[in-house]
Amino acid sequence: MLILQLWEILRRHTDPTRRMSVQAMMRKLKSEYGTEIDRRTVKDNLLKMKEFGLPIEYDERTRVHKKTGEEFTSIHNWYYDAEIEDLELKYLIDGLLFSKNIPKHMLKDLIEKIVSLGSAQFKATHEHMVPVEQIGDPNPQFFYTLEILDEAIREEKMVQFQYLEYNHRKKTQPRRRDDGSIREYRINPYRIIASNGWYYLLCNHEEHEGLSQYRVDRITEIRLLDEPALPLARNKGYRKGLKLPKHMAEHIYMFTGPAVKCVFNAPLSFMQQIIDWFGTDIRVRKTDDEQVEITVTVNETAMLHWALQYGPSVTVTAPESLVQRLQETLKEMGARYGL
Incomplete structure (x- = not known):
């Protein structure tokens, strides 16, 4: 005692x-x-x-x-003499505060537990931290879903779940098929990854080739199946395994689909944003004192959205399919605004 x-x-x-x-x-x-x-x-x-x-x-x-x-x-x-430094605890708390998945009451409990591990001074300055109000409707099954996915990945088993989406009443409901029945997803799970404050399940849908991404907070009614998952190496392009940094750079908005080689022009002063999004595994060619040509391998749909986001600064030149999609999208947008 x-x-x-x-x-x-x-x-x-x-x-x-x-x-x-x-x-x-x-x-x-x-x-x-x-x-x-x-x-x-x-x-x-x-x-x-x-x-x-x-x-x-x-x-x-x-x-x-x-x-x-x-x-x-x-x-x-x-x-x-704490096994973890106060600064490290602060990073953990910041990571929780930036998370968009955790319900507010659970977030508050987690922060209090982390604060209790700190020094007396750390506790005194962080004991009254309050999480900000969250956007959207937190999924109460979030941690249970993570637990089942972790078990499925560890034991190399398939899972089945429903996937939530918002209706016009701002409430979540399971995604349905054309006939009105609730759609069930049978999935081969491989990794849980974090991107832009969200957790994603990196997996293979048994009805499709290649890898897909699903937001973990939108998964509900998950079940662990007693069926072996398709090995990751059996997916096209992943025979030698998954290079996660490369995959993340190629799927900047977590869209499903293969990555393609894209080329765009941008001001030299825009290099910081380019590196922030795509990393350093890109090809850069200086075209003059103020402009650069960038070649990057990325999901085409993600590149479409990125090019629209930074439209005033970038000009996509390849592939031709992406250039055409941008032209069609911009025409549709112009028509909506009477241009």
Whole structure:
């Protein structure tokens, strides 16, 4: 019991910048737990905790015995030395706050648990953090879905689920077939990946070739099937496995479909945005002092949306199929706005 009390005192009240003497711990034991104990017992228990491998540290000081003149080492100023740094905890919290999948009440609980792992100073500055209101309707089955997908990927099994979409009442409902029946998806799952604040399931739909992506927060009524999943290497283009950074660069908006070679022109000053989106695995040719020609391998539909987003700055020149799709899209947009 004493060890648990000392552990809580050190964890809640100390860190490398706020250390505590044995005398101060004795006062805390009395005020917080009603425990009165002598100094030697406290010190012996602290040393046991250190031997057990708990992350606690202390300062050592070399002193000289007044009577014998012999040197000895005194131990003082104990503190909890967190296994994870405050800055690392902050990154974890920031990652949670940027997540668009986690329901607000669960997000608050997770943040509180992470804050409890920090130093006394970290706790004092982060104990009142409140998540912002989320956009959309959080899926209450989100964590259960992640659990089933994790098990399916680990055991190489298929899954079956329904996929949600919004109706005109701003409520989610299962996607349906043309005859009105709810559509069931039978999937070979491979990876769970994060992109732009969302979690996606990277998988193969048994009715289609190649890889597909599904938003995990839109998956509902998931079931683990007792059927072996199609190995990833059996998918066209993935015989040697999945190079995730390459796949992410080629599917910037997570559209399903193969990647193609695209060429576009852009101002040299636009290079930062290009690298942010496509990474450095691109071909760059400087055409003059102010312009560059970029060649990148990317999903064609994703490139269509990207080119529309950055229309004033980029001009797509290849492939011809993409140029034609952009022309048709721009004509349709112009007609809607009376141009």
